[in-house]
Amino acid sequence: MFITVENLKKSYLMGESKNEVLKGVSLTLEKGEIGVILGPSGSGKSTLMNIIGGVDHADSGSVHVDGVEITALDDDALTDYRRNSVGFVFQFYNLIPNLTVAENIEVVSNISKSALNTDTVLEAVGLEEKKRSFPKQLSGGEQQRVSIARAIVKNPKLLLCDEPTGALDYETARGMLSLLQKINSDFGTTILMVTHNTAISGMANKVYKLRDGEIVETIRHDETVAAERIEW
Numbered sequence: 001m002f003i004t005v006e007n008l009k010k011s012y013l014m015g016e017s018k019n020e021v022l023k024g025v026s027l028t029l030e031k032g033e034i035g036v037i038l039g040p041s042g043s044g045k046s047t048l049m050n051i052i053g054g055v056d057h058a059d060s061g062s063v064h065v066d067g068v069e070i071t072a073l074d075d076d077a078l079t080d081y082r083r084n085s086v087g088f089v090f091q092f093y094n095l096i097p098n099l100t101v102a103e104n105i106e107v108v109s110n111i112s113k114s115a116l117n118t119d120t121v122l123e124a125v126g127l128e129e130k131k132r133s134f135p136k137q138l139s140g141g142e143q144q145r146v147s148i149a150r151a152i153v154k155n156p157k158l159l160l161c162d163e164p165t166g167a168l169d170y171e172t173a174r175g176m177l178s179l180l181q182k183i184n185s186d187f188g189t190t191i192l193m194v195t196h197n198t199a200i201s202g203m204a205n206k207v208y209k210l211r212d213g214e215i216v217e218t219i220r221h222d223e224t225v226a227a228e229r230i231e232w
């Protein structure tokens, strides 16, 4: 199993009271698969992704990724894991405004061990022509594609996407999902995606429904739908 999450718990202190955000979450995902975490706002999706991505710490339980127990790593090993093994795509692109498209990507590839070539990833996301442009000269969809290029240039084993279509219009969002599907098949990257859009679940091998900090249902799809055919 590529990802194994076992009985993960996380609370935040809210003044005197404890807000239990994850109440014992368990899930598994095979290598090269696409998993989608579906859930309403506040159900704990981002918290779960942040712990799997080594950005946040759990209170208890464990996360294994490709045989490594992420929840047992010290800070140096976690930094190494974030740098070399995980790519992050967020709803807000977080591009650096005064760097070109190519430079935004190289900021990441320069610190990664097994980075891909900038032109290879620009071609994969269809932005070869824009490599010398600055973020503000790009559309929202193009900016999101740069953020995907930046996430995959480190050749991550795992791509974590938090509402990757959230800020995009319908057609652009579908293009983005096709691109993620292409990356999954071209590079064999395992993808875990968070969304509240139930239509997206058709493209996933596995769907986890998160409600109020608990997985209430896991659905496996033997056949997945091409992103271009998804409608919402």
Ligand SMILES: Nc1ncnc2c1ncn2[C@@H]1O[C@H](COP(=O)(O)OP(=O)(O)OP(=O)(O)O)[C@@H](O)[C@H]1O
Binding pocket: 012, 013, 019, 021, 039, 040, 041, 042, 043, 044, 045, 046, 047, 048, 196
């Ligand atoms: N750093 C934090 N400190 C305190 N509370 C937090 C923190 N991060 C998240 N929370 C709380 O945890 C709960 C779950 O948040 P989370 O962001 O994981 O939900 P989500 O399902 O991703 O929501 P959304 O779809 O709105 O992004 C919320 O009630 C939120 O206020």
